[in-house]
Amino acid sequence: MMHEMTSKPAKSSLQQQIDENLKKVYEEALKEEIPDRFKDLLAQLKAKEAGK
Amino acid sequence: MTVPAHVLPDPRDEIALHLPALRAFGISLTRNLSAADDLVQDTIVKAWSNIDKFTPGTDLRAWLFTILRNTFFSDKRKHKREVADPDGIHAQGLYDKPEHDGRLAFGEFLRAFDQLSPEHREVLILVGANGYSCEEASAMIGVAVGTVKSRTNRARAKLAALLGMEAGEAILAPDSGETLAVMSRSGAQAA
Numbered sequence: 140m141m142h143e144m145t146s147k148p149a150k151s152s153l154q155q156q157i158d159e160n161l162k163k164v165y166e167e168a169l170k171e172e173i174p175d176r177f178k179d180l181l182a183q184l185k186a187k188e189a190g191k
Numbered sequence: 192m193t194v195p196a197h198v199l200p201d202p203r204d205e206i207a208l209h210l211p212a213l214r215a216f217g218i219s220l221t222r223n224l225s226a227a228d229d230l231v232q233d234t235i236v237k238a239w240s241n242i243d244k245f246t247p248g249t250d251l252r253a254w255l256f257t258i259l260r261n262t263f264f265s266d267k268r269k270h271k272r273e274v275a276d277p278d279g280i281h282a283q284g285l286y287d288k289p290e291h292d293g294r295l296a297f298g299e300f301l302r303a304f305d306q307l308s309p310e311h312r313e314v315l316i317l318v319g320a321n322g323y324s325c326e327e328a329s330a331m332i333g334v335a336v337g338t339v340k341s342r343t344n345r346a347r348a349k350l351a352a353l354l355g356m357e358a359g360e361a362i363l364a365p366d367s368g369e370t371l372a373v374m375s376r377s378g379a380q381a382a
Contacts (some may be wrong), residue, residue: 153351160304162320163314164316164320165219168214168216168218169215171215173211174229176232177207177214177232180232184236
């Protein structure tokens with residue numbers, strides 16, 4: 140029951156929640172759309188390489 | 192899997208695959224989108240021109256992360272621009288009651304995370320969020336494994352302190368009265 144889950148705040152509970160939130164921080168950042176400038180930059184670098 | 196070197200794909204063609212992770216790491220370190228983008232840009236250029244230093248078959252993402260974090264910390268040393276919190280808005284009032292289900296509120300967590308030093312954010316993101324081992328993180332950061340471990344522990348403790356909690360403290364779990372109240376309200380709180 141609920142009581143059993145909350146009566147003993149295991150030490151790991153804090154760590155677990157911290158880790159869950161850290162993953163969320165990272166996942167939120169992962170969701171940011173990648174600007175085209177990076178793909179353009181890679182294409183540019185590749186073209187320069189090919190032109191050597 | 193042993194593939195002759197000349198058949199191996201050019202690792203540079205795989206950089207694009209790691210851009211989201213690289214950028215997320217940059218955002219986690221800088222907590223600033225445009226600073227993160229500048230970092231990613233520099234990282235791409237450096238990775239491209241130093242690809243001969245990458246050992247094919249090893250973890251390209253970890254290699255890119257290393258370049259990004261080295262760039263970040265060396266820029267920071269050069270410019271010494273400490274991004275202060277001008278209004279001190281984050282300095283106090285961090286601790287709010289946990290959300291009604293007793294879980295740590297993400298907004299509170301983010302504000303605490305933003306207050307950490309980049310060094311602390313770095314280990315937490317590498318080890319806590321990305322699941323790199325302390326050994327792998329140690330190779331990326333360029334410090335001893337023991338340093339990664341103690342830094343990670345300190346970073347966690349600092350986070351907990353910023354959130355108004357001590358490790359192992361009961362604040363995260365709702366007390367029984369709160370639980371009952373929440374349980375009886377829960378239907379109405381779906382929004």
